[in-house]
Amino acid sequence: MSKNQLSDYFEEFNDDLETQSPRKRVTQKRESKKREQEAKLFIRAQEIAREFQFTYKAARFEEAWLLDSLTEIYEHQWISDVLRKVKGGKEASVYLCKAGTEMSAPFVAAKIYRPRSLRNLKNDAQYRVGRVDLDADGTALWKEADKNAIAKRTSYGEEVRHRSWIAYEFKTMERLFAAGADVPQPYAMEKNAIVMDYIGDESSAAPILNSVSLTAGEAQELLDRVIHNMDVMLANECIHGDLSAYNILYWNGAITLIDFPQIVLPGSNPAAWNIFLRDAVRVCDYFSAQGLRCDARRIAADLWTKHGYRIGKQVDPKFLDPENPEDRKAWEKR
Ligand SMILES: Nc1ncnc2c1ncn2[C@@H]1O[C@H](COP(=O)(O)OP(=O)(O)O)[C@@H](O)[C@H]1O
Ligand SMILES: [Mg+2]
Incomplete structure (x- = not known):
């Protein structure tokens, strides 16, 4: 459905409202607003998929996952294309990306963690001892509700724990890079993904x-x-x-x-x-x-x-x- 068709649809729908009781009208208006928002979101998702088509030929599920993880990174122009998968792992996969206009290097690496449900966090308990959990911005969690959710291992808590794990990686790299350690410069963290310096050249990534x-x-x-x-x-x-x-x-x-x-x-x-x-x-x-x-x-x-x-x-x-x-x-x- 194009944008015009969509607004025609909503105008038509609103015309109908004039003939109804005020109460019913309010409820229906609220409903129509909600549907309008949903439709906008749907259109946005389609637009992203149209705008952000990458060179790397991913399998269907992987493609949806990449789009979901990288859209904001793409919109901020940290990357402009995904060229190929460098390495796929149990917890994360690393992709060679063409850098976006915001970057001076020609390439960057994007490390994308698997969706939480498909991952088996390395037995993380032993490492988390003495660490405060971090939120998606990398600052310490302060809401008791979030801490309790982690401790009780609710589904939301697992999500927070997952984000904290990624935030630790990003924040540590930032700190160590600033301290002059030999680590890739980290540029951005969004959702499941970290963008950092790519080590290697166009034809091959650095070996371990x-x-x-x-x-x-x-x-x-x-x-x-x-x-x-x-x-x-x-x-x-x-x-x-x-x-x-x-x-x-x-x-x-x-x-x-x-x-x-x-x-x-x-x-x-x-x-x-x-x-x-x-x-x-x-x-x-x-x-x-x-x-x-x-x-x-x-x-x-x-x-x-x-x-x-x-x-x-x-x-x-x-x-x-x-x-x-x-x-x-x-x-x-x-
Ligand atoms: N910045 C990078 N540049 C080039 N290759 C990378 C980079 N980061 C990771 N890789 C490749 O991806 C692999 C997996 O990355 P890593 O961070 O070790 O994740 P994990 O071992 O948890 O899957 C590495 O062994 C390496 O081959
Ligand atoms: Mg590794």
């Missing part, structure tokens, strides 16, 4: 470090750089929480750390030391395979104590659940 073989000299240089980044993160009160050669990109001899939704706060999560040590062990697994002698415990302990943290008792992170009162009591006793 795990798939790269290094020369001995380069390996030492890059390990030092990873340790430097862990240091910058601690200085900014965060631990990656899922650091390994799978979440480090390699491009033109330089590294970029990615994938931050699960960051852990070193001062307020009782398993922080274990999680930090686990990151160091995984990093060393890769660099040892590249021929370096690499002592994960020493690297982790040096950084940890440098920032004034105490090496705590071993707490197995998988037993931590912030919503479990027994776990809460156990930590409070520590």
